Amino acid sequence: MTRKILINALDPDVSRIAAVIDNKLEQFHIETRAKQVTQGNIYKGVVTRVEPSLQAVFVDYGMEKNGFLQKNEIHRDYFQDIETKDKSLFNLIKKGQEMIVQVVKDPISQKGAMLTTFISLPGRLGVLMPGNTTRGVSRKIDEEAERKRLVKILKGINVPEGFGMIVRTAGKKATKAQLTLDLKYLMRVWKNIDTLAVKNQAPCLLYKEQTLAVRSLRDYFTTDIKEILIDSPETFKEVKDFMAMIAPKQKKIVRLFKGEKPIFTKYQLEEQIASIFKREVQLKSGGFLVIEQTEAMVTIDVNSGKSTKKKNIEETAFHTNLEAAEEVARQLRLRDMGGLIVVDFIDMKERRHKADITKTLKKNLKGDKAKTKVGGITTFGLLEMSRQRIRHSITFGSYETCRHCNGRGTVPSVETQGLAFLRQINLKTLKPEIKHVTGLIPREVAYYILNKKREELLDIEAKRKVSISIKIDPEMVFGQSSITCTT
Numbered sequence: 001m002t003r004k005i006l007i008n009a010l011d012p013d014v015s016r017i018a019a020v021i022d023n024k025l026e027q028f029h030i031e032t033r034a035k036q037v038t039q040g041n042i043y044k045g046v047v048t049r050v051e052p053s054l055q056a057v058f059v060d061y062g063m064e065k066n067g068f069l070q071k072n073e074i075h076r077d078y079f080q081d082i083e084t085k086d087k088s089l090f091n092l093i094k095k096g097q098e099m100i101v102q103v104v105k106d107p108i109s110q111k112g113a114m115l116t117t118f119i120s121l122p123g124r125l126g127v128l129m130p131g132n133t134t135r136g137v138s139r140k141i142d143e144e145a146e147r148k149r150l151v152k153i154l155k156g157i158n159v160p161e162g163f164g165m166i167v168r169t170a171g172k173k174a175t176k177a178q179l180t181l182d183l184k185y186l187m188r189v190w191k192n193i194d195t196l197a198v199k200n201q202a203p204c205l206l207y208k209e210q211t212l213a214v215r216s217l218r219d220y221f222t223t224d225i226k227e228i229l230i231d232s233p234e235t236f237k238e239v240k241d242f243m244a245m246i247a248p249k250q251k252k253i254v255r256l257f258k259g260e261k262p263i264f265t266k267y268q269l270e271e272q273i274a275s276i277f278k279r280e281v282q283l284k285s286g287g288f289l290v291i292e293q294t295e296a297m298v299t300i301d302v303n304s305g306k307s308t309k310k311k312n313i314e315e316t317a318f319h320t321n322l323e324a325a326e327e328v329a330r331q332l333r334l335r336d337m338g339g340l341i342v343v344d345f346i347d348m349k350e351r352r353h354k355a356d357i358t359k360t361l362k363k364n365l366k367g368d369k370a371k372t373k374v375g376g377i378t379t380f381g382l383l384e385m386s387r388q389r390i391r392h393s394i395t396f397g398s399y400e401t402c403r404h405c406n407g408r409g410t411v412p413s414v415e416t417q418g419l420a421f422l423r424q425i426n427l428k429t430l431k432p433e434i435k436h437v438t439g440l441i442p443r444e445v446a447y448y449i450l451n452k453k454r455e456e457l458l459d460i461e462a463k464r465k466v467s468i469s470i471k472i473d474p475e476m477v478f479g480q481s482s483i484t485c486t487t
Contacts, residue, residue: 006257017030026334030212043101069114074092077131154167225253288305297340299344318356414445418449436467438484440484441481442477
């Protein structure tokens with residue numbers, strides 16, 4: 001089993017990172033210049049509004065929309081000393097008060113970013129937490145002996161007073177010397193942030209998260225990775241320098257790709273990447289998944305399709321579900337989907353089969369950096385689970401809402417639009433002073449009205465004593481219309 005990381009960063013407008021095992025895509029991340037990610041950035045901000053009813057404040061941190069900071073995300077050091085017994089948020093935090101905040105979730109749609117004052121600085125092996133005293137080990141490291149070893153090392157490391165530290169999953173099997181080096185690096189970063197906060201006026205940027213290439217290596221690099229191939233000389237140098245700092249012995253595996261074919265084409269990845277944007281995912285058995293993402297949840301439907309090789313319905317359903325459970329875990333990881341997820345497995349009667357499917361799903365989710373919780377399969381064949389939202393789903397920055405259907409996935413038929421347009425004309429011409437109406441509509445709708453609904457138009461003109469002109473607007477998005485009335 002050969003693990004590689006491929007980095008495509010030749011185009012300055014987009015960076016793409018792929019982690020592959022034997023040329024099968026296992027991790028994929030993309031970042032575009034048009035949709036810059038601010039999650040993890042640290043700013044000096046100023047409170048613009050206190051909302052006791054929301055138990056939150058709004059903070060101007062230098063971006064277009066103010067950030068949203070909940071009371072439970074405000075460090076007690078920011079609370080005002082007050083003599084009154086009323087400890088409401090309005091008394092604890094004042095408008096104009098300055099704070100150092102970190103972006104937890106990027107702004108999306110009409111919502112501003114989610115902020116926190118509990119700063120976390122991730123390193124290669126650990127996370128430094130200024131203003132916190134917590135010292136522990138990632139829950140993903142579940143071997144009891146290894147946890148005890150790391151806790152013992154943490155107790156022996158000189159973590160400065162007023163700072164906390166968590167050993168990341170990547171810190172498994174780390175030595176005291178390695179964790180100490182990581183701590184020293186993170187302390188230098190924090191001191192630089194602290195200095196900038198004193199020198200600069202709010203709002204301002206104090207710390208910018210590293211590039212996608214460096215972040216991916218920081219979060220996903222493991223010693224079993226045999227090769228890191230990069231097609232951009234600038235990114236190659238950046239990654240080489242970073243590897244020299246975090247894993248000097250492994251920097252030799254970082255190589256500059258110089259092939260004639262594009263790097264992802266060379267390793268047959270483009271088709272695999274294209275598939276993660278599709279609604280349907282094919283399974284080897286002939287079955288398939290249908291993945292739908294809504295505002296509230298992600299729904300995944302498992303279908304048997306052409307999977308009919310087993311001796312009976314129960315066995316066919318079980319083996320298709322078994323394959324689906326493995327692929328569901330992979331797709332959630334590839335697409336960066338979070339929140340509530342409901343998987344509709346093919347109905348099975350045997351309890352042991354349902355237990356095996358749940359066990360398989362949990363096993364394949366173990367390598368996921370995001371925290372997950374998995375329930376059992378209900379009598380209706382549904383499995384509920386949740387996955388931590390680490391970042392935006394893969395479509396963020398790559399896709400935009402359809403201008404024709406506004407995200408519905410369907411548009412009104414020509415007949416529906418034509419009849420709706422006629423109703424608007426009827427309504428607009430009710431006023432006796434209206435003498436002329438001009439309607440702008442898409443080509444297909446105009447043809448339908450002029451050819452199929454000509455009598456209705458003539459009837460409105462005669463009854464209301466108005467002149468109606470229908471014009472085609474070739475630039476108009478399907479589903480739109482415009483009516484202008486003159487006296």
